[in-house]
Amino acid sequence: MSSPAIVVDRVTKRFAGHTAVRSLSLEVPTGGIFGLLGPNGAGKTTTIRMLLSIIIPDEGSVTLFGAQGTGRDLSGKIGYLPEERGLYPKMRVLDQLAFLGECKGLSRWDARKRARHWLGRLGLGDWEARKVSDLSKGMQQKVQFAGALQHEPDLVLLDEPFSGLDPVNSQVMRDVVVDVGRSGRTVLFSTHIMEHAEKMCDRITIIARGEKVVDGPLAQVKREFGHSSLALTFTRNGAAAKAILADRSLVARVDDSGASAEVVLAHGAEPERLLKALVMADVGLSRFEVVEPSLQSIFIAKVGPDAATPAASEAVA
């Protein structure tokens, strides 16, 4: 088994009396898409900067690819899209990308070839000779995105990659990220938009106030959160169904809307038992679906409204 792409071991980082990350441990396996979720100010950007050794942790250690060496030593294998976007405004788009490629250790010729390829792929082929400052903000973001990926890194770190993009461009970039994840390489991205994480991530970690709240494969996180609900739609014999749903040993709560119902099962009850009872009672069903809790609801339940803003008192402490 290959070593994990990232191991973060009890890392703490303090800034001027305020703890941005507190004893955080993470393990990101090689391959797939990893979501680093959390409210604003949770420490996501600080964590990613420590992965890249842009800032150094006060305590704990970061290991990449199971190897010694800082993020910069391994930078040829890492692609990074920072939260604070920035390019040289006066530079031409192609020159800019080629320079970023050279900084990753590509030869000049190779860097220019790849830069051209990526500009074409992201629909910016006509803009390669223009200055960066002529581009819209969304286009600049795509250029930076290309800069993070053009050297085909094994590990891609994206800080809020889809913020500020229109739905079409956002989709283009999400498709690219999914491609990278499928090709056996590792993507870690931070976001506070739960729908993106829900659709794309294999694993997630939710952090709040610098501490880990939830961690694991997405399916497992959902399972452990429990509270699965069932969505039912009846076509026939609704009265019999109502009698069955009234059974408190089977059903904890019903949200009845006549022809359909949302049901939360009693603790220990299994959906199969309910289905069997309904079929035995000759209830007609056009829908019987186990609905997993949304990441959104898990996030809100776990992080809570208090954690959505970093505690100001900590900054004073």
Added chain:
Amino acid sequence: MNKILAVIRREFIERVRTRAFIIGTLIVPFMTFAFAYLPQLLLKRDTRPRSVVLLDGASGSTGDSVEAALRRVTLGSGATSRPRYNLVRLRTASDVDRLRDSLIQHVGVDSPEAPGLDGLLVITDQGVEAGKVSYYGTNVASFSDMRSLERAMSPVLRGERLARRGADSGMIAAAGVELDLQSNKVTKGRLTGESGESSFWLAYITSFVMYFSLIMYGIQVMGAVLEEKSNRIVEVLISSITPFQLLMGKVIGVAGAGLLQLAIWGGASFYVTSAIASRNAAGLDQVAVDGTRQSMSMPAVSVDLVVVVLIFFLLGFLLYSALYAAVGAMCSSQQETQQAAQPVTILLALGFIAMFTLINDPSSSMARILSFIPFFSPLVIPVRYALSPLPVTEVAAAVAVTLLGVVVIVWLAGRIYRVGILSYGKKPSFRELWSWVRTA
């Protein structure tokens, strides 16, 4: 190493491509041309012969000598030369003041029949004794006109004074010989054929150029170092290359662009002025041509001195660029750098002042010590070398010390930069700076 090259190339190309660089590079040769050529145009307009009345109230042959001397003054040289003065001499024994007053009324007054007088020259016996001659004219503000009159009359009047005291013409000629100190440079017991003066001027002017160009380009280096921080591209770069690579690349890239600009300026200025000088040598005011020739002629200097001067110019440029880069590394805005750069500017000024004090005693122990301090050696060594050649070992040691200085400064700047990156908007104290250097 490839990454440093990439940074150097980016810095150099992006800098040279800017409109500011192109305009700045073109405007200086243009201005040189204008400054060298315009005064000559103005002088040229004034090169018609002057109508001058010589009011001669002096006794003896003084008037004859002065008249002869003025008639010898020509405009231009060779085949095109013609007398500078349309001279009319009026002799009077007693009526000098009255004649003068009536003649003044004609100076600068053109009548339909004839142009007016340009000037009136009055010589009297008392004037000859006191070395005073009065000139009343429209052109008294013309430096070259006044100088031409002075130069023509001064030896004549001196001769007259001597003659009145009984000196013969041989004595007068002997008394007129001026001192011209012929300095010849001797290196290791051999004549080198160069005059000490021109070697010194080369080193001196180079230090001047270095001082002022460093003050000018230092700001550019600081701006370049701030660029990544203000563009927020710094995170991507610093996760890929070391701050040392980034800063070293920037220092060399900006220095390269600056040196290119200086080379273009120097080459173009030299070309323009020497072209004008050689064109004018044929038919212009002698004073102006002399002036141009003096300021523009290439002094005779040895090759090794030129090499030393160039090497230390390059080293000084790099060293001070590195210092300015360090200042840029600890600041987060252009305004902040203005203040933070002061210690560097003071250091540069100190080196410049030190250079002056060395002129009197270039081989003092003070001079030796300064030669091995990286901040000063680029200014001190060329001047010392010009005054009296140094052993190769001493020069090589100074080169090594300065190069080491460049690397160490950039390394320190890199450490400061490293920690300073994410502390936008706050200027560090010296204690914080030191802790940055240690911890980064």
